[in-house]
Amino acid sequence: MTQNLDFKRNTAVGLDLGWVNSLQVNRNAADRRAASLAARRTVKKEYQAAWLVRAIQCIDLTTLSGDDTPGRVERLCRKAMRPLRSDLMAALGLTELTTGAVCVYHEMIKPAAHILQGRLPIAAVSTAFPAGLSSLETKIREIELSVAAGASEIDIVITRQHVLTGNWQALYDEMVAYRQACGDAHVKAILATGDLVTLENVAKASWVCMMAGADFIKTSTGKEGVNATIPVSLVMVRAIREYYERTGFMVGYKPAGGVSTAKAALQYLTVMKEELGNEWLQPHLFRIGASSLLTDIERQLEHYVTGSYSAAHRHAQP
Numbered sequence: 001m002t003q004n005l006d007f008k009r010n011t012a013v014g015l016d017l018g019w020v021n022s023l024q025v026n027r028n029a030a031d032r033r034a035a036s037l038a039a040r041r042t043v044k045k046e047y048q049a050a051w052l053v054r055a056i057q058c059i060d061l062t063t064l065s066g067d068d069t070p071g072r073v074e075r076l077c078r079k080a081m082r083p084l085r086s087d088l089m090a091a092l093g094l095t096e097l098t099t100g101a102v103c104v105y106h107e108m109i110k111p112a113a114h115i116l117q118g119r120l121p122i123a124a125v126s127t128a129f130p131a132g133l134s135s136l137e138t139k140i141r142e143i144e145l146s147v148a149a150g151a152s153e154i155d156i157v158i159t160r161q162h163v164l165t166g167n168w169q170a171l172y173d174e175m176v177a178y179r180q181a182c183g184d185a186h187v188k189a190i191l192a193t194g195d196l197v198t199l200e201n202v203a204k205a206s207w208v209c210m211m212a213g214a215d216f217i218k219t220s221t222g223k224e225g226v227n228a229t230i231p232v233s234l235v236m237v238r239a240i241r242e243y244y245e246r247t248g249f250m251v252g253y254k255p256a257g258g259v260s261t262a263k264a265a266l267q268y269l270t271v272m273k274e275e276l277g278n279e280w281l282q283p284h285l286f287r288i289g290a291s292s293l294l295t296d297i298e299r300q301l302e303h304y305v306t307g308s309y310s311a312a313h314r315h316a317q318p
């Protein structure tokens with residue numbers, strides 16, 4: 001995941017229950033800040049193309065459907081390796097561009113690896129994604145099998161009941177076990193924020209997962225009723241910022257689920273830049289989990305280059 005040799009991977013620092021229990025979130029302030037971000041143009045027009053290219057580099061190009069086939073995943077992987085048409089690449093002065101990774105179910109790791117040949121990371125969703133309600137032993141084994149099959153990133157789902165019952169120790173222990181099972185593979189902790197009821201729970205779950213060694217915290221599976229939102233993102237990236245200030249570890253952030261427009265991607269990039277700084281605008285610290293976002297970004301870049309839009313289906317993803 002990281003090409004930066006100085007990058008110090010997060011590691012378990014111990015559960016500070018006093019700290020977790022003291023966390024509070026001002027819902028109104030988060031909503032107000034989100035509304036002000038949405039109301040203004042996030043990026044000046046002349047920089048938009050560059051920002052959209054950066055967004056592409058940070059996409060975990062995803063397919064997580066019950067009807068996924070090796071053929072669909074192979075097409076997805078080809079798209080991940082060449083996300084833009086060659087005429088657009090040339091017009092933008094680009095020679096190389098890929099998405100950050102592809103994200104698939106365990107059974108699709110092999111077809112993905114066959115096409116990617118190590119050129120892009122494969123992220124596998126794991127631990128009984130999306131509900132996470134298998135035994136811990138089964139979930140650990142699932143991680144091990146996905147790593148053995150070639151996934152270098154594992155997107156785990158937390159057990160929501162640990163959050164809903166305030167059992168922070170159980171959440172911490174689970175996360176430590178997942179991180180350990182991943183070995184060298186990086187682990188993204190999916191909080192399923194749409195299931196967590198309050199922003200305070202989102203903040204606490206973010207902290208516990210980071211204290212337990214998560215490399216990334218991620219909003220959603222894409223299957224909850226509410227997936228990534230800006231207020232939730234503000235809470236999570238502020239937790240990342242404070243965790244960095246306290247420990248020196250840089251934890252990545254992945255909004256996922258329902259992020260399907262270039263405009264939304266620009267808003268998330270703005271949140272990262274304003275709350276965490278430019279260092280976090282790189283694929284080893286920022287990903288957007290999305291199945292259809294690339295289609296809209298490609299359309300917007302075509303408009304930037306040619307001055308007109310083509311039909312969305314011309315850019316349709318596999």
Ligand SMILES: O=C[C@H](O)COP(=O)(O)O
Pocket residue numbers: 062064103220221222223256257258259260289290291292293
């Ligand atoms: O982690 C990624 C999500 O499952 C993708 O969700 P989406 O299909 O709404 O883009």
